[in-house]
Amino acid sequence: MSKKLTDDERAAALNELTEWHLNDQGKLERALAFTDFNEAFGFMTRVALLAESMNHHPEWFNVYNRVRIELTTHDAGGLSKRDLKMARAIDAMLT
Numbered sequence: 001m002s003k004k005l006t007d008d009e010r011a012a013a014l015n016e017l018t019e020w021h022l023n024d025q026g027k028l029e030r031a032l033a034f035t036d037f038n039e040a041f042g043f044m045t046r047v048a049l050l051a052e053s054m055n056h057h058p059e060w061f062n063v064y065n066r067v068r069i070e071l072t073t074h075d076a077g078g079l080s081k082r083d084l085k086m087a088r089a090i091d092a093m094l095t
């Protein structure tokens with residue numbers, strides 16, 4: 001069971017995760033564009049393996065070279081540290 005972040009914790013995290021924003025559903029969102037579908041799906045495959053190992057799974061949307069990722073923690077009813085860990089791991093994968 002993960003705890004929902006406090007308002008202060010969430011604000012600090014958003015300040016640090018510059019590529020991410022809070023969407024209108026309160027989820028942590030990042031939009032990405034790759035050169036083509038192969039690159040996008042290759043990235044999604046790497047994230048999928050990571051997600052499975054972390055038992056924390058993204059909600060996402062893909063069209064051709066674009067991927068939009070939304071992170072939230074269902075049992076916390078909002079953002080938790082698990083979303084921040086996942087976001088940082090995704091960022092690290094892209095550098």
Ligand SMILES: C[C@H](O)[C@H](O)[C@H]1CNC2=NC(N)=NC(=O)C2=N1
Nearest residue numbers: 055056057058072073074075076
């Ligand atoms: C039973 C299982 O541990 C839960 O359903 C996990 C799986 N993956 C999950 N992923 C995400 N993003 N949020 C969750 O709350 C979550 N819960």
